[in-house]
Amino acid sequence: KQAMDFYDRALKLASTIPELQFPLMTYLGKGNALVRVGRVDEAKRVLDEALAVAEGDSAYGYEAELLLQLGLIADQQKDTARALALLARATNLAQKAGGNRIVAEIALETGRIQRQASRPSEAESTLRAGIDVARHMAERLLLPRLLGDLADLQVSNSRYAEARALLEEASDLLEGLLTNASSPWVRSRIIDSMDGIFLARVRLEGAQGQNASRLFAVLEQARGRAMSELVSARDSSNPAELRAGERKIAALQLKLLRTTDRSARQRLLDEIFRAEEELAPAATESFIRTRASRRKPVTLPELQRQLRADEVFLEFALAEPHSYALIATNHSARIHRLAGRADIRKTITA
Structure with a gap:
């Protein structure tokens, strides 16, 4: 309710200031x-009202954004025909807007949506x-997400070679981006995009079902990435300078929350800004250090060499529409x- 009140206040304020641009993000946020x-x-009414305003201003880009949102709502309501029609309109307007x-x-x-509607040829195009x-x-x-979705489609069409090439490209792109990511938020x-690519790779190797080593490599790469992120998130070896700077900023932020004086708030904001500037070199060094830690994935043959004759390695990859179990001994492996x-x-929760 509070969020709705803020959206309504923002829209009301925007309507009184002609110099402001069309408040697209506010409309989308409220929707x-x-x-x-x-x-x-109610969401549809809000977006339809915004769309009428955007159409009146010939704001093609804004129209496209609003139609996209309306199309997603139609998809949620299982109205596939309407969803696709709205998205087609959105595409045309977005192209007009460049x-x-x-x-x-x-x-x-x-x-x-086309894939869900069993229209693979249209989805591929x-x-x-x-x-x-x-x-x-x-x-x-x-x-990378588009490449991953096309790869998934090609897996369902048994075009495994193209699917593998698409997924390799998507994985390489994301790994390259991750290496040069400028912040934890980025x-x-x-990593959110990488999850989708990982599942697509699982589906590819599982669908072929012939190469346990490749499926293991996919799982091991994902595990290595997860461990790297866990170590990065829980790293307790930050230098004293960084910890002291973080405590200083936290204390200033607490003061900021408690003050009601405008001039005092401005002074505190200035102090926080200066403290963040002073902290930046140490924070950047720590982030780069934790980011650089990488674990070389273990291969399936290396794992098998460590298994005794009476041991079996079992690993699960949960996905849709099928999950897969990788079963390995010191002399064999299968999916x-x-x-x-x-x-x-x-079944587990039943």
Whole structure:
């Protein structure tokens, strides 16, 4: 309720200041908030009202963003035809506006919906077009996701060689981005994309079911990445200078929360800014140090050499529509297909 009040106040304020640009993000934010609390019809009304304003101003980019959101709502309501129609309109308007990022984002969502609707040929065309746009504009986060979705589609079409090439490219792009990520926030977005690529690689190797070593390599790479992030997140070896600086900033922030005097707030903000500037070199050094720690993945043959004759290695990869078990001894390895992740979880919790 409080969030809705803030959105309403922001929209009301924006309507009284002609110099302000169209408050797109406020409309989208309110629409998303309404959807999350189940007030879908109200969300549609808000977005439709915003769309009418954007249309009146011929703000093609804003229209595209709003139509994308309306299309996603239609998809949630299982109205596939309406969802695809709205996304097609959004694509046309985004192209008119020259908004390549939104064109690529719409392609990602359209391809997903087309796949769900069992329209693989259309989905393939959509995803390839999105990939072309994302490549042209060097869109670093959307391109790997588009590549991953196209790879997943090719797995379902038994085009395994192309799927593997697409996933290798997506993985390389994300690893390269992660290596040069400038902040933990950027890293979190990249890792989120990596999760989807990881599952697509599991589905690829599981669908072929012939090469246990490749599936193990996928799982081991993901485990190594997870361990690296855990070590980074829990690193307790930060230098004293960094810890002292963080404590100073925390104390200033606490004072800021407690003061009601405007001039005092400004002084505290200035102090926080100076403290952050002083802390920046130490924080950057610590971040680079933890980021650089990498674990070389173990190969399946290396693991098998460590197994005794009476030992069996068992590893599970939970995915949809199928999960997989990797079973290895010191002289053999195979992949066994299991039920999907959701079904397994239901069985466990039953």
